[in-house]
Amino acid sequence: MSIRISTCALRVFAWAGLVILSIQAPQGRAATIRQLVEVVDINNVSVSPGGEWVAFRTEQASIERNTYDTVWYVQPVDGTSPPRRLGDGGEMLPDGGGSSVPEPVVWSTDGKWIFFRAVHGGRIDLWRAAIDGSRTEQLTHDAANVRSFVLSSDGATIEYSVGADRLTVRDAEISEYDNGFHIDERISLADNLFRSGMHEGRLATQHLKNSVEYVPLLSEVPDRWKSLDIATRTTVELSGDHHDHAAVKASDLTEAFRDAAQVVEDRSTARIAVVSEDKHGEHSAQASSVLGMLPDRKSRRAVQCQAEACRGKRISGIAWRPHSDEVLFTVSEQGSDLEQSVLRWNVVSGDVTPVVSSRGQLTGGGRWWPSPCAVAASALLCVAADADAPPRLERIDMDSGSRAVLFSPNQTLALDMKQAAHVQSLAWTDREGNRFTGKFYPAPSQEGKPPPLFVVYYRCTGFVRGSVGDEWPLPTFARSGIAALCINAAPYENDALVRYQQGLTAVESAVKLLAGAGRIDPARVGMGGLSMGGEVTLWTAMHSDLLRAISVSTPVMSTNMSLMMSLGGTAHFDRIRRFWQLGTPDETPQRWAALSPTAHIERLRAPALMQMSEQEYRYSLDYTVPLIRKRRAEVYVFPNEPHQKFQPRHKLAVYQRNLDWFNFWLLGKEDPDRAKEEQYAVWRQMSRSLPLAKH
Numbered sequence: 001m002s003i004r005i006s007t008c009a010l011r012v013f014a015w016a017g018l019v020i021l022s023i024q025a026p027q028g029r030a031a032t033i034r035q036l037v038e039v040v041d042i043n044n045v046s047v048s049p050g051g052e053w054v055a056f057r058t059e060q061a062s063i064e065r066n067t068y069d070t071v072w073y074v075q076p077v078d079g080t081s082p083p084r085r086l087g088d089g090g091e092m093l094p095d096g097g098g099s100s101v102p103e104p105v106v107w108s109t110d111g112k113w114i115f116f117r118a119v120h121g122g123r124i125d126l127w128r129a130a131i132d133g134s135r136t137e138q139l140t141h142d143a144a145n146v147r148s149f150v151l152s153s154d155g156a157t158i159e160y161s162v163g164a165d166r167l168t169v170r171d172a173e174i175s176e177y178d179n180g181f182h183i184d185e186r187i188s189l190a191d192n193l194f195r196s197g198m199h200e201g202r203l204a205t206q207h208l209k210n211s212v213e214y215v216p217l218l219s220e221v222p223d224r225w226k227s228l229d230i231a232t233r234t235t236v237e238l239s240g241d242h243h244d245h246a247a248v249k250a251s252d253l254t255e256a257f258r259d260a261a262q263v264v265e266d267r268s269t270a271r272i273a274v275v276s277e278d279k280h281g282e283h284s285a286q287a288s289s290v291l292g293m294l295p296d297r298k299s300r301r302a303v304q305c306q307a308e309a310c311r312g313k314r315i316s317g318i319a320w321r322p323h324s325d326e327v328l329f330t331v332s333e334q335g336s337d338l339e340q341s342v343l344r345w346n347v348v349s350g351d352v353t354p355v356v357s358s359r360g361q362l363t364g365g366g367r368w369w370p371s372p373c374a375v376a377a378s379a380l381l382c383v384a385a386d387a388d389a390p391p392r393l394e395r396i397d398m399d400s401g402s403r404a405v406l407f408s409p410n411q412t413l414a415l416d417m418k419q420a421a422h423v424q425s426l427a428w429t430d431r432e433g434n435r436f437t438g439k440f441y442p443a444p445s446q447e448g449k450p451p452p453l454f455v456v457y458y459r460c461t462g463f464v465r466g467s468v469g470d471e472w473p474l475p476t477f478a479r480s481g482i483a484a485l486c487i488n489a490a491p492y493e494n495d496a497l498v499r500y501q502q503g504l505t506a507v508e509s510a511v512k513l514l515a516g517a518g519r520i521d522p523a524r525v526g527m528g529g530l531s532m533g534g535e536v537t538l539w540t541a542m543h544s545d546l547l548r549a550i551s552v553s554t555p556v557m558s559t560n561m562s563l564m565m566s567l568g569g570t571a572h573f574d575r576i577r578r579f580w581q582l583g584t585p586d587e588t589p590q591r592w593a594a595l596s597p598t599a600h601i602e603r604l605r606a607p608a609l610m611q612m613s614e615q616e617y618r619y620s621l622d623y624t625v626p627l628i629r630k631r632r633a634e635v636y637v638f639p640n641e642p643h644q645k646f647q648p649r650h651k652l653a654v655y656q657r658n659l660d661w662f663n664f665w666l667l668g669k670e671d672p673d674r675a676k677e678e679q680y681a682v683w684r685q686m687s688r689s690l691p692l693a694k695h
Contacts, residue, residue: 031416031475033655036465037061037648040409042383042391043371044103048111051322051376052077053131055105055114056383056393057089058409061648068092068648072105072114074131077376079395079406086129087136090118091201096214098469098644102371108155115139115158117146122202126160126228140228140235143167145200147223156230159238161223172217173205185211189564190618196640197615203640211568211575214615214642248272254300261289264327266320270296271347273318273327289315291329293347305345307352316340317363317372321398328355328375330363333437342373342380342396356401359425360386361462362394381406385462387439387486388423390414417475423464426485430509434502438487438510439464441478442519451483452524452548452666453514457503458533460486466655469530469644471553471611473655480659482666483520485510489532496535496557496580496595503536504544511546523548524666528658530554530644542603549665551609551658554643555620558596559585564619597623601630607686608633609661611654613641631689634661634682 044057055074062069070089075082093101105114115128118138124145129136140146144162151158164172173195181193186207195203199216206214225238250260253272257263262275272294291310292302304310310329317330325348333339341357356362363371364385373382373396380396384403390410396403408414417423424440439460443451454477456467466472467486474484487510490502507527515522526549529537534552541550555561557580565572576582585592593599601623610617610624610633617624617637627633636657638650645651660676661683663669670680 031413031473031479033473033476033652033659034063035413035416036470036473036476036655037063037651039390039413039463039465041100042393042407042409043100044105045371045374045381045383045393046105046107046114047077047374047376047381048107048131049109050111051378053111054374054376054381054393054406055086055107055131056381056407057103059092059100060409061651063648063652066647066649068100072116072129072136073407074114075393075406077379077381077395079404083407084131084133086114086131086133087127088118089116090120090127093119093201094198094642094646096642096644098646106149106151108151109153110155113155115149115151117149119201122200123166124200126158139230139233142226142235144224158228158230159225160228161225163223164218164221169204169216169218176205176217183567185567185569187567188214188615189567190561191615192639197642198640198646208568211565211571248297250274252297253294254298256300257294257302262315262318264318264320268323271320272297272299273320273347274302275315275318275329278312288312291315291318291327291345293327303347305352306350307345309343309352309354310345319372319375321375322377324377325349328373328380330372344398354401355380355398356396356403358384358386360384360389362396364391364462386423387425387460387462387464388417390417390463420479423475426510428509428513430502430505432505434490434505436487436490436506436510438485439474440514440519441474441484443478443481443483446481450515450518450521451481452526452662453511453520453522454482454484454662454666455487455507455510455525455527456485456533457487457506457527457529457536458489458531460488467529468533469553470651471530471645471654472528472551472658476655476659477662480663480667480669482526482662483514485514489536494578494581499532500536500539503532504540504546507536507540508544508546526550526662526666528552538597538604538608541606541608542597542600545605547606549607549609549662551611551661553611553613553645553654555612555616556597557582558598558620558622559592560598560622561619598626601626604632605690607665607683607690609658610635611657612637613643613645614639615642631686634686 038061040058040060042056042058046055053074054077057070057072059068059070070092072086072089073083095101103117105116113128117124118127126139126146142162143165147161149158149160177194188208195205197206197214204216206216209215226235227238228235248263248265250258250263257274260274260276264273274292276290278288278290291305294302313331315329316332319328326344326346328344331341339359340362342355344353362382362384364383373380378398382394383391384394385391390413392405393407394403395406426438426440429435456472458468464486477484487506493499511522514520525547527537527547528551530553534554535556537550537552538556541547582588582591614637624635664683
C-alpha cells in the first residue's frame, strides 16, 4: 500500500543535428504496465568446468503475492536441447539499486552439481542441485545466515562463513525497541526506526554505514568460518585465522593496482587481468579505461593493451577465455551504454580481435550495472537486451560472432513490442555543441495534431521499461498516445549547476528538434526522473517553461536533507562538497540559494507528482509541504522501500499513477474507473489553481 499526502510508412530525415530512423508506429498492444512489471530477468550466468553446460537463474515478479519467483536452470551450451528446470532459487534479495544481489553458483569439479545460496523464510542457507534435474537439496541448517562459501578442490567439503546468529540479531532489534533508539550517526532521521527495510529475506532494523549505506543490525560482526562434510553433513568450526579463499580483489594486489575497477584471475596460470581508470592519458576527460595484465598478484607493472581498440574506451567487463592467452573485454559506447562490443585481447601477441557488436546490451543481466557474459572456450553466454527487445539468453560464437537465442522467456512481450513499439535511436547536439543520445518511442498523431511528449533523463540501457527506477512505462505511454523519450545523461560533470543545466539543454534541444520535425507538440511536454534524473526534472521545471507536468520519485538536495544527514559528520559534509559544492548554509549561502528548491518554490508552476520511498521522503518536506499547501504537488509514500522501489505491487501502482497523471495533464484523459474519482477531483482542483496547467 502507499501513503498519500494531499490536501484533498518509413522515412529517414536529418534536421538541425537530429539523426533518426522514423517508422510510423502501427496500432497494437505494445506493452501493458503489468507486462513491464512481470518481465522475466535472467542473471547469474555461469559455465560448467568442462564448458558443456550453462547455468542461470530467472527472476519474475508476482503481483498477487508481492514477491519475486526465482528459478535455477541449466542448458547445453550448444543449444541442442531446451533449458532444464532445476528448482526454486529462493526469495530475491534486492540490492537497493533496482536489481537483485548477485548469487553466483559454484560448480562441482565433475560438472554434475551447482551449489548456491538461497533465501527461504528469512534465512540464508547453502543448497545444491543436480544438473540432471533429479534433486535439489538444502545443505546447511545454520543458526546464522551464510555470507559466502568455497567448495574444496575434491568436492568433498564446503567452507562457508556466517555472521551473527539470527536470534541474536532479533534480540538486538527488540532491545533497541524496548530501550529506545540512540540517535547518532548510525540512525537515518528520514526513515522509520524499527524493521523498516528488507535485508536477508526479512524486514529488519537497519543502521547507516558511511552515512549513506543501509545495513542490518550486527552486520559488522566478523565472519566465522565453518566446514561442512557433504557426505556426512557434519559441520566443524574453523580456526580464527582462517582466510577467505574467494576470488582475487584489488586489495590483494600491489599498491599501484589497489584502485583497479575490475580484477579477474586466470586460475590455471595465476595471471590477472585488470581494468583501471585512465587518469593521465589523452582520453582521461572521457572517463576511459586502461586494460592490462599482471603476471601474478605481486607484480608491480602491467602489460598494457596498446591496440587502438583498447584506447579511449570505457571497458565494462573482462574475463579470461578458458585454455588460452586471451582476455575478453566489453566496450560500452562513451556516455550512453546504448551499444556494446566484445573483443579478444591476446596478452602475449598484443593482438585485438572483435567478437561481436550489438545495438543494445550484451551484459543486461544486471539491469543498471553490467552483468558479465559467461565464457566457454568456444562461445560467450550473454543476457542480451534492447530498448524494444526484453532480456533473453544468447550464445555468441567466439570466432564467427554469430548469435543464437538459447532461452527467451519474454517471447509474448517481445512479439508485442515488435508489432507495436518501434523504438528509435536518436542522436543530437544542443546549442553548446554537447552531444546527446536517447531512445524515442513514437506515438501516432491525433486528429491531425502531433502527440505530446514525455521525457525521462538519466540512463537508457538494455530493455528500458521505465528508465532508471522503472517508474515511467515508456512503451505504454506511446501506446496511450504520448510519445516518450529517454535521454542518456551527458558525461558526468563535477559542478552540480553544470550538470543540471546540461540536462535542461538536452531536453530543450530534443523538444525543439522533435517539434521541428513534426513528431511532437512542444506545448504539451512532461518529464520525470529518479535520483539525478529527478534533480534535472525539478531544475528544468523551475528554470524553464518547457514542462506542462512533472513526476519525480526521489528527493533532491535541500537544507532539510542536509540537516537530517548531518549526523554523518565529515563523511556527509565531504559528500555534499564533492557532489553539490555545498558547505553549511552559513558557509555557502549563495550556493544553497542557487541549488535548493526551497528558494525556488514560486518557480515551480508545473504540477508535480512525487512518489517517494518511506526511506527518503522526509528529506523533502521543506519544499514538498509548501507545494502541497499551494496545490502544486501530489505526494505518495511507499513503505519499506529504498532508493529504488522493488515491491511488485508498489511498482504496478507507481506505473499506473504515472500513466494516469500524464494522460490527464498532456491528453486531457481520465480513467472511467470509479475508484479513481477522488484522484481526478484533486487533479482538477490543481488544474484550476496552477498558472501553467491549462487543462
